[in-house]
Amino acid sequence: MCLAIPGKLIEIYEEHSLKMGKLDYAGTINSACLEYVPEIKIGQYAVIHAGFAINIIDEEEARKTYEVWEEMIEAAEKEGLDIFGMPLENE
Amino acid sequence: MKYLDEYRNPDIVKKMFEEIHAITTKPWVIMEICGGQTHSIMKNGIDQLLPDKIELVHGPGCPVCVTPLEQIDKALDIASRPDVIFTSFGDMLRVPGSSKDLFMVKSEGADVRIVYSTLDAVKIARENPDKKVVFFAVGFETTAPNNAMAVWQAHREGLTNFSILVSHVLVPPAMEALLSSPQNRVQGYLAAGHVCTIMGWEEYIPIAAKYKVPITVTGFEPMDIVEGILLTVHQLEKGTHKVENQYARLVKKEGNLPARDLINKIFQVSDRKWRGIGEIPLSGFSLRPEFENHDADKVFDLGEIKVDEPPECISGIILQGLKKPHECPAFGKKCTPQNPLGATMVSSEGACAAYYAYHRFEKTKSEE
Numbered sequence A: 001m002c003l004a005i006p007g008k009l010i011e012i013y014e015e016h017s018l019k020m021g022k023l024d025y026a027g028t029i030n031s032a033c034l035e036y037v038p039e040i041k042i043g044q045y046a047v048i049h050a051g052f053a054i055n056i057i058d059e060e061e062a063r064k065t066y067e068v069w070e071e072m073i074e075a076a077e078k079e080g081l082d083i084f085g086m087p088l089e090n091e
Numbered sequence B: 001m002k003y004l005d006e007y008r009n010p011d012i013v014k015k016m017f018e019e020i021h022a023i024t025t026k027p028w029v030i031m032e033i034c035g036g037q038t039h040s041i042m043k044n045g046i047d048q049l050l051p052d053k054i055e056l057v058h059g060p061g062c063p064v065c066v067t068p069l070e071q072i073d074k075a076l077d078i079a080s081r082p083d084v085i086f087t088s089f090g091d092m093l094r095v096p097g098s099s100k101d102l103f104m105v106k107s108e109g110a111d112v113r114i115v116y117s118t119l120d121a122v123k124i125a126r127e128n129p130d131k132k133v134v135f136f137a138v139g140f141e142t143t144a145p146n147n148a149m150a151v152w153q154a155h156r157e158g159l160t161n162f163s164i165l166v167s168h169v170l171v172p173p174a175m176e177a178l179l180s181s182p183q184n185r186v187q188g189y190l191a192a193g194h195v196c197t198i199m200g201w202e203e204y205i206p207i208a209a210k211y212k213v214p215i216t217v218t219g220f221e222p223m224d225i226v227e228g229i230l231l232t233v234h235q236l237e238k239g240t241h242k243v244e245n246q247y248a249r250l251v252k253k254e255g256n257l258p259a260r261d262l263i264n265k266i267f268q269v270s271d272r273k274w275r276g277i278g279e280i281p282l283s284g285f286s287l288r289p290e291f292e293n294h295d296a297d298k299v300f301d302l303g304e305i306k307v308d309e310p311p312e313c314i315s316g317i318i319l320q321g322l323k324k325p326h327e328c329p330a331f332g333k334k335c336t337p338q339n340p341l342g343a344t345m346v347s348s349e350g351a352c353a354a355y356y357a358y359h360r361f362e363k364t365k366s367e368e
Ligand code: SF4
Pocket: B312, B313, B314, B315, B318, B325, B328, B329, B330, B331, B332, B335, B336, B340, B341, B342, B343, B344, B345, B352
């Protein structure tokens, strides 16, 4: 539940007055709320926690986090969930 | 030293382990707060590579594990109602209440939906004005900004059919409760990195000073954890008790200010019961009275819910660092991840599940 995933911001948009973005997580595109990192720019990496960007990080750091991320994917898969905590059968 | 080759930077990690071995002269008990760290410690055999004098005990930082049984029963009660769409993150669905879990209620026909973000739950409320949409807001400080934003958004849009069932707990009061217990064994803490990403680490300064314990804000990679332990052992051996930040690349002293601001606007600090530990004063969040119409505890008439915990489960004692999972007579026998008796066996972040997954069925030398 405390899993935080790095993603690269590829698009910024507004939805119901909230600042939102599309992020690329090593190939998977998903949206996240950007209200807590108002200064973020396209091309920057952010740490995403359950649909919210909570931190801007540099590219090197994002790459390094990838290894832990793989570990967490494994752990989530054991519980029948994907990296976003959604059941695998929905995939 | 076994396993070492599997670390990402085996040379650096090896050096850190060697340094820990070289500087350790006395026995120390260090607690990692976060269940994600517990999992990583077991998976990477970090505890087995440490000097025998250093014992790691596993803290209460698993939100699924500390959510009281009453809250699960409340969730089941609300989810079973025909006019309700109940939403949650996936990891709460398998947590057993007194007689069922959310999966069972769903298979009986209740509308229970797993969401990826709390804003997805708000969207469901927007699209289903004739239904009451409830989100199960479980977690530590890390999920609080998300839940705060969902309530704020529903409030702004006038979505009176959206509410959250709040079961929010806070890490620093729990750390303090453990330290002030007469049975306390913890001499140093690894504080949970992602909680500090939101809240910063100023709150830990008075705790470290009052109880004379070093606190190291620590990340999640195996390397982070080993470095966190090294920094903590250094302080223990020197007799200092500062707050140090191993995870500075992600954690700022003040945390994430926009997130903290919204949390303060939506939530107030209140007493909370922790599963297995009991009530800890001012250890959680509740919605402020202004947002009462988004508070599932107020929206639904839930009556009094009485619960009985399985008597053999010692998860509360484990979460306080007083015992290890393999000391529970039910561990791996009556209680397994397929048939969990307690919440620490349900979640992969739970200490019992981590011990089971990585075959820690016996005591290590430091525990003897
Ligand atoms: S092994 Fe099962 S019964 Fe024993 S403490 Fe852990 S969760 Fe409770």
